[in-house]
Amino acid sequence: MREELLSLVTGCAREVGELQELELPSDLTPHTQLFGQQGLFDSVGLVGLVVAVEEAIEDQYGLSVTLADQRAMSQERSPFRTVGSLSEYAVKLIESSR
Template sequence: MNTTQIQEIIFSALTMTNHTREDNNQIPIAPITELYSKNGYLDSMGLVAFLIDVEELFLDEDIKISLSDDRAMSQTKSPFRSVETLTQYIVELLQE
């Protein structure tokens, strides 16, 4: 799976997340969108739901990844800061 495909999956999960949000509080579907950071769109509950959706979408492609585990949490720089950092983290996971 290439970077674009991974990003498409993240975009799909963001679209799903937007169904839980008011019209004036939608998350922009873009690579630079900040997710869980100082200016991020997600709170911890939102992040959990979003990550579970991403994991499920990968499972639909027969790829099992775990995003909300100790490894992700213990990274020096959180992989959940933005769409770009999450994409990069998943690329690394899939290369292993």
């Protein structure tokens, strides 16, 4: 499932990048930063990515999850830092919703 989610998040990042007319690097890895100085997105883009990932999870797994939940917001290291950390967080949410 980790690989599936990595690919789902990467796909959503590209989708949002296209909508925002951003030139994303050709190679998005788990270490690619989503937010901040070296990040792919500004705050609007990050919101768009969170929405896109929630919808993709609903379409692919039939589960309604909220990525920006209390647990995510209270973590010392934000799950929205990188492609990898967001994928990992999504895996945890899906596993706990089943």
